Amino acid sequence: xxxxxxxxxxxxxxxxxxxxxxxxxxxxxxxxxxxxxxxxxxxxxxxxxxxxxxxxxxxxxxxxxxxxxxxxxxxxxxxxxxxxxxxxxxxxxxxxxxxxxxxxxx
Amino acid sequence: xxxxxxxxxxxxxxxxxxxxxxxxxxxxxxxxxxxxxxxxxxxxxxxxxxxxxxxxxxxxxxxxxxxxxxxxxxxxxxxxxxxxxxxxxxxxxxxxxxxxxxxxxx
DNA sequence: CCGATTGTTCGACTACTATCGAACCATGCC
DNA sequence: GGCATGGTTCGATAGTAGTCGAACAATCGG
Numbered sequence: 401x402x403x404x405x406x407x408x409x410x411x412x413x414x415x416x417x418x419x420x421x422x423x424x425x426x427x428x429x430x431x432x433x434x435x436x437x438x439x440x441x442x443x444x445x446x447x448x449x450x451x452x453x454x455x456x457x458x459x460x461x462x463x464x465x466x467x468x469x470x471x472x473x474x475x476x477x478x479x480x481x482x483x484x485x486x487x488x489x490x491x492x493x494x495x496x497x498x499x500x501x502x503x504x505x506x
Numbered sequence: 507x508x509x510x511x512x513x514x515x516x517x518x519x520x521x522x523x524x525x526x527x528x529x530x531x532x533x534x535x536x537x538x539x540x541x542x543x544x545x546x547x548x549x550x551x552x553x554x555x556x557x558x559x560x561x562x563x564x565x566x567x568x569x570x571x572x573x574x575x576x577x578x579x580x581x582x583x584x585x586x587x588x589x590x591x592x593x594x595x596x597x598x599x600x601x602x603x604x605x606x607x608x609x610x611x612x
Numbered sequence: 613c614c615g616a617t618t619g620t621t622c623g624a625c626t627a628c629t630a631t632c633g634a635a636c637c638a639t640g641c642c
Numbered sequence: 643g644g645c646a647t648g649g650t651t652c653g654a655t656a657g658t659a660g661t662c663g664a665a666c667a668a669t670c671g672g
Binding site: 614615619620621622623624627628632633635637638641642 | 653663
């Protein structure tokens with residue numbers, strides 16, 4: 401049994417709107433979510449374009465997004481894949497993600 | 507000329523998405539925005555239903571919402587009227603407010 | 613003009629959040 | 643097993659946000 405090191409994720413039904421809004425209210429996190437909207441990324445690829453951020457800082461932001469239910473973080477071999485929980489979000493908060501992503505990046 | 511004591515409001519074109527999301531990410535502020543969606547209120551009426559909050563605390567939340575461009579705060583005689591900037595928000599972030607308000611209060 | 617009413621602002625304190633290095637953990641490869 | 647790789651967690655520190663009392667400002671009514 402390959403040691404399951406799965407991280408806790410809230411289930412779709414229990415997502416809290418204010419938590420989601422807070423997770424999206426940080427510019428660097430929102431920028432990441434925009435990129436994730438185009439497909440999953442490994443954690444290393446979640447680095448902001450250009451600048452390098454310490455792994456611990458990046459991991460912290462991913463945790464915020466994950467605990468709010470915005471992204472899913474799944475181990476895959478030696479790495480982890482981060483993906484947007486688009487369906488869950490659309491189901492619970494219809495139109496929210498589209499509205500947020502529909503605004504041009506600033 | 508009755509002393510104009512107008513508070514500063516960002517203009518519609520310069521609203522920042524992350525600031526708006528942050529302003530809405532607080533449960534008490536979001537609850538207030540829901541009520542404002544049904545029409546303007548005087549500041550005193552912005553008190554959370556039931557519990558009493560110090561005036562300074564309430565004023566602080568109103569400031570956060572105002573500076574993010576979510577509400578407008580206009581003096582009217584001895585009181586002030588707080589209103590949702592629905593058109594400005596819809597114009598700049600189409601669908602966002604509807605999505606946020608569309609979710610049942612928690 | 614005086615006092616009551618309606619709110620904002622200031623200052624202090626507390627609580628939370630961001631950031632980063634270092635330690636730690638699991639995996640894959642030799 | 644031993645070691646490099648990819649990430650999370652821990653702990654400390656600095657900055658930011660929430661809460662509240664007290665002071666201040668502007669208006670209306672006597």
